[in-house]
Amino acid sequence: MGRAPCCEKMGLKRGPWTAEEDRILVAHVERHGHSNWRALPKQAGLLRCGKSCRLRWINYLRPDIKRGNFTREEEDAIIHLHELLGNRWSAIAARLPGRTDNEIKNVWHTHLKKRLSGAGQAQAQRATAAPKRKAKKAKAVAAEVSAVALDEPTTVPVSWPEQSLSTTSAATEDYSTASSADQNATDSFTSEEFQIDDSFWSETLAMTPDSPDSGMESAEPLRMDTASPPSTNDDMDFWLKLFIQAGGMQNLPQI
DNA sequence: AAGAGTCCCAACCGCTCGTGT
DNA sequence: CACACGAGCGGTTGGGACTCT
Numbered sequence: 515m516g517r518a519p520c521c522e523k524m525g526l527k528r529g530p531w532t533a534e535e536d537r538i539l540v541a542h543v544e545r546h547g548h549s550n551w552r553a554l555p556k557q558a559g560l561l562r563c564g565k566s567c568r569l570r571w572i573n574y575l576r577p578d579i580k581r582g583n584f585t586r587e588e589e590d591a592i593i594h595l596h597e598l599l600g601n602r603w604s605a606i607a608a609r610l611p612g613r614t615d616n617e618i619k620n621v622w623h624t625h626l627k628k629r630l631s632g633a634g635q636a637q638a639q640r641a642t643a644a645p646k647r648k649a650k651k652a653k654a655v656a657a658e659v660s661a662v663a664l665d666e667p668t669t670v671p672v673s674w675p676e677q678s679l680s681t682t683s684a685a686t687e688d689y690s691t692a693s694s695a696d697q698n699a700t701d702s703f704t705s706e707e708f709q710i711d712d713s714f715w716s717e718t719l720a721m722t723p724d725s726p727d728s729g730m731e732s733a734e735p736l737r738m739d740t741a742s743p744p745s746t747n748d749d750m751d752f753w754l755k756l757f758i759q760a761g762g763m764q765n766l767p768q769i
Numbered sequence: 770a771a772g773a774g775t776c777c778c779a780a781c782c783g784c785t786c787g788t789g790t
Numbered sequence: 791c792a793c794a795c796g797a798g799c800g801g802t803t804g805g806g807a808c809t810c811t
Binding site for chain 2: 529566570616
């Protein structure tokens with residue numbers, strides 16, 4: 515359409531945000547909301563474009579963001595949701611409370627994709643063996659954010675089906691015992707705390723290519739019978755059972 | 770200890786979509 | 791109906807952090 519770029523770069527700051535900018539943005543959003551991102555930087559006195567402010571808020575400053583390592587359960591959920599939804603990161607993020615599309619996208623591209631591809635085993639092993647860097651950074655970031663945010667970050671409860679927990683418990687155990695340092699660093703994100711509420715599952719299972727609200731292309735049907743299987747047959751059976759119990763493709767409720 | 774290589778993530782870019790006029 | 795505009799989304803990348811040799 516040939517529109518002008520969102521921000522005339524003249525005089526607008528780019529690059530990493532400073533703590534002061536974060537503070538200003540958080541204070542402004544808390545006070546006035548963010549009904550108009552384009553006007554927000556001016557009103558708040560920030561030398562940033564609205565787009566940049568929006569991104570910073572959504573991906574970093576929002577009080578309900580859950581920071582820290584992705585648990586094994588979350589990673590599995592991403593994999594399953596990606597099978598259902600494809601690269602619709604925002605849709606996937608909507609089903610993982612506290613996680614952002616950007617974060618999920620990053621996790622997918624950095625290790626989940628590798629893990630799924632056959633050659634990913636070694637990589638995955640390394641990923642579980644050496645998440646120190648991530649944990650360390652996450653801790654620092656969490657401290658920084660909590661210093662900036664006016665509200666305490668809220669831990670969004672997420673309940674995981676017991677059956678799923680049982681099928682992945684071994685993996686979870688491996689994950690959680692990777693190293694004691696990691697353990698310390700990820701204390702606040704243990705699998706016990708990672709509980710998805712029931713609506714998560716009903717919503718997830720409601721995702722169907724035929725559902726008009728699902729946004730699924732009909733060319734990308736639910737592939738329960740194709741390659742790129744989950745980690746185990748048990749997993750596959752579990753998802754298949756759930757899917758069938760939910761009424762298959764026909765009787766799925768709309769979200 | 771230091772340099773090279775690799776990984777990860779925050780942020781940017783450009784496109785599409787939805788809405789108002 | 792056509793256009794303009796803002797918001798949102800997904801792909802990409804620069805550079806810092808970390809590991810390896």
